[in-house]
Amino acid sequence: MNKPSGALGMLSIAALACIGVALTIALHRSTAPQISAAQEAAQSQALLSVLPADSYDNQPLKHPLTLPPRTPDTQAVIAAYLVTRGEKPSAVLFQSQAEGYVGPIELLIAVSFDGQLMGVKVLKQNETAGLGDRIVTKPDWLARFLGKSLNNPDESAWALKKDNGQFDQIAGATVTSRATVEAIHQTLRFFDAYRAQLLSTANTGGKQP
Structure with a gap:
């Protein structure tokens, strides 16, 4: 007489297990969009740390700009995003790339609408550990570019000191330093x-008129 009861008990346990799995799947599906949105927001916030907090009130990475044709002197730029405050352009956020010692160095560079550097952040690099990778581990080297502009210093000074320019290099990482300054x-x-x-493409939603 105990066998049927045992079978019913096993069926009940299996049914409860199936219900539990179904609830878990449903919960995961219902929370996945929120989790994804939170992760995206965290990643965006990390990238936008290159901008002073009071310099924007939009979501720049959702406002890409159409790039005009690049020249050999401007080929480092690979993407640009509009930064606004109070619905007025306040800066452009550039994604630029340099060829380092090991491989490409990707930078996020914020330029105010009066042409001053507001921030520089490394997005990606594979430079030699303990040498070139100090563009990440020693962020004070990049901080020295803040407030600079195309004419400050002048054209000839936009180089390493060893190339008769103004900027110190990262010790033991001449190629990395030179590539970053050039970018x-x-x-x-x-x-x-x-x-x-x-600015014109910004006023037309990122599309050429």
Whole structure:
């Protein structure tokens, strides 16, 4: 007489297990969008740390700008995003790339609408540990570019001191340092050359008129 009861008990346990799995799946599906949105917001916030907090009130990464044709002197720029405050353009956020010692170095560079560097952040690099990777581990090296512009210093000074320029290099990482300085300089050149056009595409939702 105990066997049927045992079978019923096993069926009940199996049914409860199935219900539990179904509830878990339903819960995961219902919370997945919120989790994804939270992760996206955290990643966006980490990237936007390159901008002073009081310099924007939009979501720049959702406002890409159409890039005009690049020249050999501005080829470092690979993407641009509009930064606004009070619905007025306040800066452009550039994604730029340099060829480092090991491989590409990707930078996020914020330029105010008066042409000053507001921030520089490394997005990606594979430089030698303990040498070139100090562009990440020693952020004070990048901080020295803040407030600089295309004409401050002048054209000839936008180079390493060993190349008769103004900027110190990262010790033991000449190629990394030179590539980074050049990428920042090219980004400023690009902004100076196309500022009006970038503003025009900003006013047309990122599309050329």
